[in-house]
Amino acid sequence: MSETRSVKRASFGERLAEAMATRGPLCVGIDPHPALLAQWGLSDDAAGLRTFSRAVLEATADIAATIKPQVALFERHGSRGIGVLEEVLAEARARGVLTIADAKRGDIGSTMQAYAEAWLADGSPLAADSLTVSPYLGFASLRPALDLAAETGRGIFVLALTSNPEGASLQHVGGQDSVARRITEAVAEENLRAAERTANTEGSGAGTSSSSTSGAVTMGSVGLVVGATVAGVARDLGIDLPGTNAPLLAPGLGAQGATPAAMRQDFGAAWPLVLANSSRGILKAGPSVESLRASALETIASLTQ
Numbered sequence: 001m002s003e004t005r006s007v008k009r010a011s012f013g014e015r016l017a018e019a020m021a022t023r024g025p026l027c028v029g030i031d032p033h034p035a036l037l038a039q040w041g042l043s044d045d046a047a048g049l050r051t052f053s054r055a056v057l058e059a060t061a062d063i064a065a066t067i068k069p070q071v072a073l074f075e076r077h078g079s080r081g082i083g084v085l086e087e088v089l090a091e092a093r094a095r096g097v098l099t100i101a102d103a104k105r106g107d108i109g110s111t112m113q114a115y116a117e118a119w120l121a122d123g124s125p126l127a128a129d130s131l132t133v134s135p136y137l138g139f140a141s142l143r144p145a146l147d148l149a150a151e152t153g154r155g156i157f158v159l160a161l162t163s164n165p166e167g168a169s170l171q172h173v174g175g176q177d178s179v180a181r182r183i184t185e186a187v188a189e190e191n192l193r194a195a196e197r198t199a200n201t202e203g204s205g206a207g208t209s210s211s212s213t214s215g216a217v218t219m220g221s222v223g224l225v226v227g228a229t230v231a232g233v234a235r236d237l238g239i240d241l242p243g244t245n246a247p248l249l250a251p252g253l254g255a256q257g258a259t260p261a262a263m264r265q266d267f268g269a270a271w272p273l274v275l276a277n278s279s280r281g282i283l284k285a286g287p288s289v290e291s292l293r294a295s296a297l298e299t300i301a302s303l304t305q
């Protein structure tokens with residue numbers, strides 16, 4: 001009998017909460033932009049991607065709560081780039097750091113099933129611990145990914161309030177009944193139902209990080225993407241972020257202008273759920289592994305002080 005059958009795998013929410021409690025709430029983005037490859041003295045090809053990604057993993061895999069490869073920047077190199085991404089996901093797994101594949105997938109249900117199998121199925125070459133998804137085809141179209149993630153102990157991050165200024169023209173529509181609010185409520189419901197299922201099978205302690213030994217917060221496995229630059233908008237739109245029980249992936253720290261102090265203030269009571277992403281802000285410290293590590297440690301310190 002395989003180990004995964006005999007030992008219950010902790011949920012993604014439990015694993016993420018534990019990682020954030022022990023390491024701090026930093027997600028390091030692996031975004032090998034052509035300009036960064038050039039700055040690091042690397043070629044804009046698969047070999048450059050490999051060296052770049054390995055350096056980021058060597059520098060941060062034991063201090064970041066998660067790493068987030070930006071799939072687009074591997075895709076632009078075709079099958080060779082995707083091959084490197086497979087290596088990165090495997091190396092991250094071997095080094096014991098949780099992964100978020102930032103692919104922002106979303107499609108009709110039957111196609112979503114295939115995306116889910118690519119990114120969230122045990123044994124898939126691209127399997128990650130979690131995946132970013134877009135709910136623009138309707139939250140329910142994400143069902144195959146939500147279900148497979150729950151089944152395999154993986155996580156989902158659903159775009160709700162994105163960090164880019166253009167997001168407002170769609171996400172804020174509806175005022176107090178905004179598109180973003182509907183998405184966050186659907187995610188809250190998803191986490192609540194998962195907690196109830198856990199309660200039914202285990203008797204008590206539903207959906208909590210009861211296995212945690214480090215004071216980790218309670219967290220579901222279905223997260224939201226709420227840009228670090230727009231967190232204050234959630235309040236204006238009447239969105240109850242703490243009530244979602246969702247890990248909140250917050251990109252925008254550093255290169256897009258958000259600061260830890262402003263984030264802490266804007267997220268307010270939701271702050272314990274926030275996983276702050278920084279990509280270029282940390283990556284610009286390369287190619288030196290020591291400098292990358294120092295930059296990540298400094299960022300973690302500023303998020304936790």
Ligand SMILES: O=C(O)c1cc(=O)[nH]c(=O)n1[C@@H]1O[C@H](COP(=O)(O)O)[C@@H](O)[C@H]1O
Nearest residue numbers: 070132162163225227251255256278279280
């Ligand atoms: O889903 C994301 O990660 C994401 C959502 C969002 O609203 N804004 C956003 O910037 N991102 C991603 O987060 C990363 C931010 O990179 P930096 O601006 O370099 O820190 C990029 O990979 C973006 O694609």
